[in-house]
Amino acid sequence: MLSVATPAISQTDKWFSSDEKFHLLYPASIQSLATKHWTPLNVARKAARFLAAEKNVRILDIGSGVGKFCIGAAQSMPNAFYTGVEQRKKLVDHAKNAVNNLGLKNIDFIHGNFTQLNFKNYDHFYFYNSFYENFDFSEKIDSSITYSPELYHYYSRYLLKQLEQKPAGTRLATFHSLEDEVPEDFLVVGTEIDNTLKFWIKI
Secondary structure, three states: OOOOOOOOOOOHOOOOOHHHHHHOOOHHHHHHHHHHHOHHHHHHHHHHHHHHHOOOOOEEEEEOOHHHHHHHHHHHOOOOOOEEOOOOHHHHHHHHHHHHOOOOOOOEEEOHHHHHHHHOOOEEEEEOOOHHOOOOOOHHOOOOOOOHHHHHHHHHHHHHHHOOOOOOEEEEEEEOOOOOOOOOEEEEEEEEOOOOEEEEEEO
């Protein structure tokens, strides 16, 4: 009987074998935040399959933290380009260091507020309720930025207005969202993980 060789796992792919392995790309202070604040790899892969259904699309992660969604998505669906925007420079630096260690080329991270971006530069969007820490102070990542319920509502309204201006066919993946930022003309076309991960398309 002929034996079939098992494909070798690259050094890069080994980092994606589990969330625990992936988290070793970051220092302990970041690892401690992972369970509550960073996208699980299986969620990143499912969202990426939906968002990157076409080649060469530009996907924006709003509130990208240490970049776990963008990195997991880029490794899973390399036919798209992923950008993460994050207010905390320290987290952006961790994200960029992880990308450099992995050698991925289809990712960029921006240090700034998402309200400063031109949404016309992006085709589809991922949102892991990065505004919620303004609503529930027990969910804060750190104390480096200002928090308030007013900011939660402001950011939600701003994102909703930006999505309203996107063309039909725009895709949105939300994870643990209260859906305050989702316009009425975005329809749910699929759900995963007990409805916590939702896939939307603008009609």
